[in-house]
Amino acid sequence: MKFDLDMDNVSKQINESKAKRVLIQLPEGMKMYAGEIVDHLSKNTKAEIITSGNSNWGGCDIALDEANNLKVDLLVHFGHAQFIKADFPILYVEIKDNTDLTELLEKSLNSINNYKKIGLVSSIQHMHKIEDVKKYYENEGKDVSIPNKKGFAAYDGHVVGCEYNSLKLIDKEVDCFIVLGNQFHSLGAALSVNKPVILIDTYNMEIVEMEKLKEKVIKQRAIAINKIKEAKNIGIIIGTKPGQRFGTYETIKKKLEAIGKNITILTMDEVTQDKLTNFYNIQGFIELACPRIAIEDYGKYDKPIITYRESLVVLNEMKWEDLLEKGFL
Ligand code: SF4
Structure with a gap:
């Protein structure tokens, strides 16, 4: 699996919570790993693990009704950072995508040839790499700004698909934006700012200039x-x-x-x-x-x-x- 879920830590936190019944929510792209994840948690915790079969599109999509109906003690929400406050015990597990970005970063230089000042943002799965990516572009002679977090963003440089106010903060200061992630986040960025947006698409392993779309x-x-x-x-x-x-x-x-x-x-x-x-x-x-x-x-x-x-x-x-x-x- 190219994703790091830090399952030992998830098990540890479930054990510390003393939860007897746990509902887990997996994002769509992770549902194929449900068996492995449940197996790991069942072996390493004392809790009964139930997997939600419903959608999990974002941190907005927390299964509170299901959790209450099933009388679970803990909801484990994989794939997103906390989005809203909820009056229910929820463990958010931010999945790290460990795709090697070296080749993509090299390829992206063609698309940013004419730009000196870059705004850099990322979906949650690549946030752990954002500082390395910043350094890479700086070594290539670029000025790189990571916007401060604002609105629903959990971290500086983090983007969610429904709100791009952090990018708007630096729109006037940069020549273009680079988004680490997928088309969903980069299209949202392109529709929110007035500068060109370039996607480093870690799913299709390509560089996409978002203007046409x-x-x-x-x-x-x-x-x-x-x-x-x-x-x-x-x-x-x-x-x-x-x-x-x-x-x-x-x-x-x-x-x-x-x-x-x-x-x-x-x-x-x-x-x-x-x-x-x-x-x-x-x-x-x-x-x-x-x-x-x-x-x-x-x-x-x-x-x-x-x-x-x-x-x-x-x-x-x-x-x-x-x-x-x-x-x-
Ligand atoms: S874009 Fe926002 S509201 Fe829509 S699924 Fe993502 S986090 Fe939820």
Whole structure:
């Protein structure tokens, strides 16, 4: 396994907690290792280990309902840093990806030839390498800034997919951003800042300049926003995952009704086309759950879905140009 889960430490912490029943949550890419992980924990702790089969998209997605229903003593959430405070014992296990970055860093030099000042950020899996990567670029003559943590970020230089305020802090000072991780985080960055974003893609082992995809997604966002402007019947989707609450439905409901829209408030844990299909009379949705549902999954839905932030454009509280300037996330 190229991932380091520090399982001995996880076992130690479970033992120290004296938990008798433990629910573990694995991110999608780690579910294939569920057997090995449960085996290790069962052999090294006295706890009964139950694995959640539900999604684990982020630190926002903590399985509190499952944990309460199963009456577990401890929830072990793999793959993400703490995102929100919860009134339940949770052990967060940040998985380290030990992919050797040497070749990728060398390759990336072509893409940053024309840039001197670099903003460097990383997804949680590569945070343990960020200082080494910084030194690498400095040895290549670059000025490298790691932004201070802000908002949902757990560490300086850490990015989560729904908020990029730390990058915005240094947007004016750098020539480009480099993101260590995957397309999810780098696309979010590209949609949030006004400088070129270059992805060091440790999953596909390639360097990706994000400008083309950014342009494509911006066109999709413009189409979705315009369709919601034209829609008469709109559904506002409230996410029920503990950390997926972006915006308040009461306020936008009132404002949308004031401009002649009919509003239906819906709740969903996961937003899927299957769930949306039966709401025949609704012409489009504003989702207040993870903002990446609307952006990332554009092609999966028959009807337009926009984010809370984009709804401000529908309400004329933000100009489209300002959204472009200030970022979609
Ligand atoms: S809200 Fe979305 S982007 Fe933010 S942490 Fe959760 S899954 Fe990731």
